[in-house]
Amino acid sequence: MSSALDAFASYLRDHNLPVTAQRLAIADVVLGSESHLSAADVARELRSRGSAAGLATVYRTIEVLTRSGLVVERDFGEGFKRYETARDTPHHEHLLCSVCGRVTEFRNERLERMTTLIAEQHHFSRQGHRLVIYGTCDQCRRGPI
Numbered sequence: 001m002s003s004a005l006d007a008f009a010s011y012l013r014d015h016n017l018p019v020t021a022q023r024l025a026i027a028d029v030v031l032g033s034e035s036h037l038s039a040a041d042v043a044r045e046l047r048s049r050g051s052a053a054g055l056a057t058v059y060r061t062i063e064v065l066t067r068s069g070l071v072v073e074r075d076f077g078e079g080f081k082r083y084e085t086a087r088d089t090p091h092h093e094h095l096l097c098s099v100c101g102r103v104t105e106f107r108n109e110r111l112e113r114m115t116t117l118i119a120e121q122h123h124f125s126r127q128g129h130r131l132v133i134y135g136t137c138d139q140c141r142r143g144p145i
């Protein structure tokens with residue numbers, strides 16, 4: 001078991017929630033991924049691994065994962081949420097391809113400083129920010145190979 005999966009199992013036990021094989025399988029998909037998965041993506045990956053779970057169970061388990069702090073919820077305004085593991089990486093921004101749905105991460109120190117400056121200009125006490133750049137990724141721009 002990975003350490004993150006281990007942490008999730010402890011979280012379940014600590015909160016008197018059943019540690020089921022299904023929950024662990026769902027958590028394994030989310031915690032083992034480096035991308036930004038929707039619940040449908042998680043269900044699809046589960047099926048391909050031969051351990052099917054209903055979408056409702058997937059949603060419930062992801063909710064617990066988010067509450068545990070191991071997973072972060074993202075809303076890119078697509079009409080559904082995406083989930084990524086809460087890594088030790090600092091705050092980052094996202095580029096979202098509106099054709100294939102690929103999410104790319106980036107971090108830019110100047111942008112970070114800019115948000116502080118802008119907040120200061122508005123006498124605003126800054127707590128955080130988020131930025132999503134929408135467009136078309138390189139691969140989609142070039143078209144099918």
Ligand SMILES: [Zn+2]
Nearest residue numbers: 097100137140
């Ligand atoms: Zn694309």
Ligand SMILES: [Zn+2]
Nearest residue numbers: 084092094105
């Ligand atoms: Zn991300």
